[in-house]
Amino acid sequence: MVRDMSVKVRVEAFNALGKIETVSEYILLQTLSKKASSITKEMNFPGQYSETLFRIPAEGAVLAFLHGLEDEFDVVRVSACRALQSLAIHSAGFSNMVVNLLMGILNDDSMAVKLQALDTLHHMTLFRLLKVQQPHLHMFLGILLDCHSLIRCRARKVLKLTELPSLGMFKMCVDGLIRDLELYPQDEAEVFSALFMIGQNHREFLVRLINEASQMIEPSSGGKLGYDNVRKVSYLVLATSAPVSMKQQTCSVPPRMFSYAVTLLGRISRSFADIVDQRTLLAYLSCCSRFTFVSASEFFKMEEHRLLPHQNNKMEEHLEEGDVQLTQRREISEYDIWRKLLLKEAESSLLDFQVEHNKERNCVNIILQVVIDIWPSLKLGLINEVTCTLRSLKAELGTRSNHNHRGELVFALQYIDALEQLGYLWHHLVFSKEFYFHEWGKLECSLKKLDRCLRDMRYKLVGLTKEDNFLILELIIANSILTLCNIEACANKTTLKKLHSVMSCIEHICGEGSTESSNFVVEVQKTLSEIDTTSSSILDNPYLLLKSLEHFTPRKVVSSGNLKHMEAELHFQGNEFQNPLPFIFGLPVGLSLDIKFHNISSESRLWIKMSCEEKLTQFVFLDLHEIEGDDEVRKFTFVVPFYQIPKANCFSLKICIVLECISDGDQLFRSCGGPKHEVVHLCEDKEVYFSGQVR
Structure with a gap:
């Protein structure tokens, strides 16, 4: 169907391919092959209904994605790229071949196709399947100079998570981002963010590069840093991602780099807005500027020695050691x-x-x-x-x-x-x-x-x-x-x-x-x-x-620090299973409850819920207007009667405090003499025991 005359059929065919959950690696590789081998021509796979009535030749998979990626209609090419995004995670060998194809697709005339190709590459980086070679990097860095800002943004997103195997390729990436900034100054915040991310992902390469270029970053003879020098400013941003040891108060790059970065505080803080506010960034840079510089080999040797005996520690203990680097939140993968x-x-x-x-x-x-x-x-x-x-x-x-x-x-x-x-x-x-x-x-x-x-x-x-x-x-x-x-x-x-x-x-x-x-x-x-x-x-x-x-996607949540939790504490002293309270059948029992409320307004509709054997339930309303105390903490003693005594020699009573949910959309809670809406529990059930035999 990927070769069908109908464009809609071809699109749906690739959409269906992208939804496949289990597939042979051999068949996957054949979809990117240009020619079927003799073995492939002889292979057949049973159909869904009957092996004898319906058989699928393996050679049908040959050229499948090549046809899709070279289709004359961009909607088909987009669909093929999207299918590759889902299938690439099934096989490392297949993903390597996909990278080769997608690098060529980045030169496509259609913006939609290029965006989908970049999304596919980004998806592969999440699973660490993007193995970049030097020829690939040359082609990819060219995308950073694209005239469309959306294309450049997606390319930087991929580059942030790409693992670079050599110092030379790391330098190429840095140079590519600097050229991007020189050509498109409006991209400064995103370029700085990408430089920071790449630096913290390749710490040893970063330290070597900054130490090599430290003389270039130094102020001129007039004492000016040269804010107009894009390369110098970019290197300073890169230096802020260098690892430091808070415990040893040492850093792997000259500490004066952090001092120089303070002069760019406004520009850098805009790039780091998703990490920290400007005030905290200033405190961090100022603190690091007073550290002691040690060589890269010595710094990483100390770090390796520090991490070795603490590999199995709990997170709290691990955090206290603190010999780490300024790090940006990254996207997650399996x-x-x-x-x-x-x-x-x-x-x-x-x-x-x-x-x-x-x-x-x-x-x-x-x-x-x-x-x-x-x-x-x-x-x-x-x-x-x-x-x-x-x-x-x-x-x-x-x-x-x-x-x-x-x-x-x-x-x-x-x-x-x-x-x-x-x-x-x-x-x-x-x-x-x-x-x-x-x-x-x-x-x-x-x-x-x-x-x-x-x-x-x-x-x-x-x-x-x-x-x-x-x-x-x-x-x-x-x-x-x-x-x-x-x-x-x-x-x-x-x-x-x-x-x-x-x-x-x-x-x-x-x-x-x-x-x-x-x-x-x-x-x-x-x-x-x-x-x-x-x-x-x-x-x-x-x-x-x-x-x-x-x-559906979960919305981003940022805690403001102003939330308060409504809860109640309920206590009843002197009652256990071995020491039940006496009762007389036919007469109500009274219970003296010690109650404490936290963050509960007097306008809230509260009820004491008492249940006996999940069948007999009674509610007693609590009017907080008649109870002294404020909304933050309210403590009092309340005597509550229970009338629905069962016909038994002994019974237990579960007691809790519930809040009535006042909202037009909530389900009616049909209970005679109780709340008319659904309720939420403000405390755990307390169980009280009664016995008619105790005198």
């Missing part, structure tokens, strides 16, 4: 997950300055960035790797216990919880081929966990920004779509009502102008509108919404 997990980036001297002032908040921000970075791995089907990483990140957050940033820590934990459940559901409902044959009980459980987690995020956190609310609402939309697609869901009408209500909330937030809508929300709105124009109901075919989930 093989970088563990390195990211150990927060290699957080080991930088620069981040140490921030961590000292606000350790928990910065740790949360770094971990949240890691969560966003690994999300593309889920779309590649790496569910196990993503799940393990998310759980490890939760474990790391669990070690933090700063009360001042309790809200940020809880938010991050719940956000990771939500993405973990969403990833599990995504994998089974969106990617699975056996869609209708899964164990729906497990999926139902995950849907409920995700729903409960999102309610906690939405209602138990005080100080959420509009961006935070938008993020939570997007997750609720994703959960609603997955719930509608659950064939055992019994509350689809309620879920659909909630979906429309959340969409209205998002439209209101976007209407205020402070937050932009996402592609995911736009696609959901479009799908809902298309369904409304037809006579069919979305409940008849909810899977129409599943396609919009392909556009």
Whole structure:
């Protein structure tokens, strides 16, 4: 079909090839071969239905991608490049051949084709499959001089993650970026960022280059650094990525380089805006300028000796050593997950300055960035790797216990919880081929966990920004779509009502102008509108919404440090299973509860929930206007009666405090004499034991 006369058929054929999950390496290599070997001509593969009735010759794969990449229509060439992006990760040998082809495609007349080729190369760098040779580098650096800014931007994105095997190729990359800056001064921020990234990825090459060029960077006889000299300024930016040892107070490049970089603080800080603010950057450069310079061989020898005995230490211990470099957050790949997990980036001297002032908040921000970075791995089907990483990140957050940033820590934990459940559901409902044959009980459980987690995020956190609310609402939309697609869901009408209500909330937030809508929300709105124009109901075919989930991407989260977590403490003294309280059948029992609230407003609707054997449930309303204390901390004793005594000699009573979720879109919680909306628990259940035999 890749040779079909119809352009649409050829495009769909390559789209289908890109979705293949399992394929023989031999067949992959044949798709890039120009001639079928004698062995290939004799090979046949059984068809899907019958080996005797339908057989596929292996030589049909020959020239498949060559035809696509040389097609006269650019839409076909784009589709072929996109298919290569998915298939290249299956085989190292195949990926090497793909690189050779894509380097030629970079000279294509179509901008769309060149952009897709660069995206494919970038995808390969994420999996460390881009093996660059010197001829490739010559061709690739030419793209940095392209007249289209978008092409140059994508090329720099690839170059940031490319591993260079030699000092000569490293110098070529630096020179290429400098030529880019000379020709296009408006690219300064992105070029500086790329120089910094390349430097920190090739530390030994960087140190050798800076030490060789140190005389060139020195001020002129008049004491001027020469800000107009692009090469000199670029080398100074490159020098800021050099490794330093905070513990030994030594650096691998002359410390005066950091002093010179201070004079370019404004220009450099714009390039490093995604890492640190200008004030902290100034502190870092000033500190490093006072360090002692040691030779490269001595510096790396000390570093190797330092790392050797601490390879198995915990992250906190590893961070305290601090003999590292200023490091920018990198994009994640399957093989970088563990390195990211150990927060290699957080080991930088620069981040140490921030961590000292606000350790928990910065740790949360770094971990949240890691969560966003690994999300593309889920779309590649790496569910196990993503799940393990998310759980490890939760474990790391669990070690933090700063009360001042309790809200940020809880938010991050719940956000990771939500993405973990969403990833599990995504994998089974969106990617699975056996869609209708899964164990729906497990999926139902995950849907409920995700729903409960999102309610906690939405209602138990005080100080959420509009961006935070938008993020939570997007997750609720994703959960609603997955719930509608659950064939055992019994509350689809309620879920659909909630979906429309959340969409209205998002439209209101976007209407205020402070937050932009996402592609995911736009696609959901479009799908809902298309369904409304037809006579069919979305409940008849909810899977129409599943396609919009392909556009879902977790939003970037930056902790402001202003979040507060609503929680309650409930205590009841002097009662155990071996020491139950007495009761008289037919009469209510009274319980004296010691209660403490944190960050709960007097306007909140709180209830004491008492359950006996999961059947008899009673709610007692708590009016905080009648209870002394402030919103931050409120401590009191409250006597609560329980009337629904069971006909038994003994029973146990589970008690907890819940918050009623006041929102038009929430599901009604039908309970006589209790809350009318869904609730979230503010504390764990406490169990109280009663016995009618105790006198």
